[in-house]
Amino acid sequence: MLFSTFLVLAMGLALHEYTLASDGMSSNNIVDLGYAKYLGNHTDIWPNTVSYLGLPYAEPPLEHRRFRAPVPLNTARITKESNGKVIDAKSYPNFCIQGALSRGLFTSKFISPLG
Numbered sequence: 001m002l003f004s005t006f007l008v009l010a011m012g013l014a015l016h017e018y019t020l021a022s023d024g025m026s027s028n029n030i031v032d033l034g035y036a037k038y039l040g041n042h043t044d045i046w047p048n049t050v051s052y053l054g055l056p057y058a059e060p061p062l063e064h065r066r067f068r069a070p071v072p073l074n075t076a077r078i079t080k081e082s083n084g085k086v087i088d089a090k091s092y093p094n095f096c097i098q099g100a101l102s103r104g105l106f107t108s109k110f111i112s113p114l115g
Contacts, residue, residue: 028114035075036082041090042114051111054093058106070106 029040029050040050056078058070065071093107 030086031112035079037086038089039086040112046111048114049111050114051109052089053091053109054089054107055110056107060106073106 029042031038031040031050031052038052038055040052042050056073058073059065061068061070092109
């Protein structure tokens with residue numbers, strides 16, 4: 001199940017399922033994964049690519065999930081938390097250090113051609 005969630009993320013980015021955001025953001029920087037829309041980072045360093053930083057692929061290991069196998073991403077939770085808004089994936093989430101767990105765990109960086 002975890003692999004399938006990761007595969008959905010990768011396929012969504014590979015197929016360029018871009019949509020235009022209502023606030024005028026470039027459709028080339030937004031990817032719609034079905035459960036949430038993510039805004040990527042387009043820089044001059046790699047002019048023909050968009051990077052999506054910190055996309056979650058599993059639930060964070062908080063409370064009873066700590067020191068256990070990863071749990072597949074709850075896409076319904078992500079949909080509810082985003083409330084239909086585009087999620088900023090232009091920078092990495094907070095770094096997780098031992099003793100202070102955050103939701104920045106189990107995330108990936110994807111780089112996609114500019115579409």
